[in-house]
Amino acid sequence: MTSSPPALTRIRVGSAPDSWGVWFPEDPLQVPWDRFLDEVAEAGYEWIELGPYGYLPTDPARLADETARRGLRVSAGTVFTGLHHGPAVWEQTWEHVSRIAALTRDTGAEHLVVIPSFWRDDKTGGMLEDPVLTPAQWRELTTQTERLGREVRERYGLRIVVHPHADTHVDTPENVARFLDATDPESVSLCLDTGHYAYCGGDSVEAIEAFGERIGYLHLKQVDPRVLAEVVADGLPFGPAVERGVMCEPPSGVPALEPVLAAAQRLGVELFAIVEQDMYPCPPDRPLPIARRTRAYLRACGAR
Structure with a gap:
């Protein structure tokens, strides 16, 4: 008889539109937003992210009503940025960020996930810019x-958490460490995505132990090592890699999530751990059974 793992009392688990195959505000291949809300609650989650701006209702009162009547709360919003281009893109970036930050604040959430822009086209694989930044960049x-x-902190009361991501300039353990070394902990925290970090060659437990004081948020996903090897060999961009199934249902991939969650619990701080199983595009009936099984798996890891 095996004993249950210790309860993860500091970890608040949730899920996101991403786990329902949602990548865009509107897309005929995606489930409607109300179905996502119904099913994420049915799967046993209490916390969600907003997903791409415009997918869920952007009127704060309506969004509050739709989430509250399903017993859901919002943990974060998400923005994409190309800040390595410098001050020239600031106004355009701030216009985009401020709209999403305002809605995020109005939901009662406290985090804004910031994803750097891609250096190659997510669908075609075409090069948009050099994958290696210059020192000036x-x-x-x-x-x-x-x-x-x-x-974002001064105007909206939110904490940004930067998300290392495949096919961006903040991706590998070396680039993540370089980014953290050069940024102020008071202004910039990290969203450690276990799947993207593994995709780019990293070990999430080692990351938590090495720079745990910088981690402000977690995304939980796993990579299929066999598919990842094919993706690397074929030089696939991230979008086609997802279509091939590189991100898989736990616990069938890597990293093992129980030791990751245990390491996060040892940090001694409250953390969100939001499930994000990239599945765009996917059949509309596929996400809910996976979400139910994933929630049961996380309970078995101690995430009550």
Whole structure:
């Protein structure tokens, strides 16, 4: 007889539109937003993210009503940025960020997930820019991200958490460490995505142990090592890699989530751990059974 793992008393689990195959505000291949809300609640989650701006209702009162009557609460909003381009993109970036930050604040959430822009087209694989930043671009990325963190905190009361992501300039363990070393902990925290970190060669437990004080948020997903090897060999961009099934249902992939969650619990701080199983595009009836099984798996890991 095996004993149950210790309860993860500091970890608040949730899910996101991403786990329902939602990548865009509107897309005929995606489930309607009300179906997502119905099913994420039915699967046993209490916390959700907003997903792409415009997918869920953007009127704060309506969104509050739709989530509350399903017993759901919002943990974060998400923005994409290209801050390594420097001050020239600030006004355009802030217009985009401020709209999403306002809605995020109005839901009662306290985090804004910031994803750097892609260096190659997510669908075609075409090169949009050099995958390696120059020293000057690194300076712009770090200083402008610090500025974003300060502005978002001062104006909206939110904490930015930067999300290392495949096919962006903040991806590998080396680039994540470089980014953290060059940014102010008071302004910039990290959203550690276990799937993307593994996709880019990292170990999430080692990351938590190495720079746990910088981690402000978690995304939970797993990578299929066999498919990842094919993706690397074929040089696939992230979108087609997802279509091939590189992100898989736990616990069938890597990293094992129980030790990741246990390491996060040892940090001694409250953390969200939001399930994000990239599945775009996917059949509309596929997400709910996976979400139910994933929620049961996380309970078995101690996430009550």
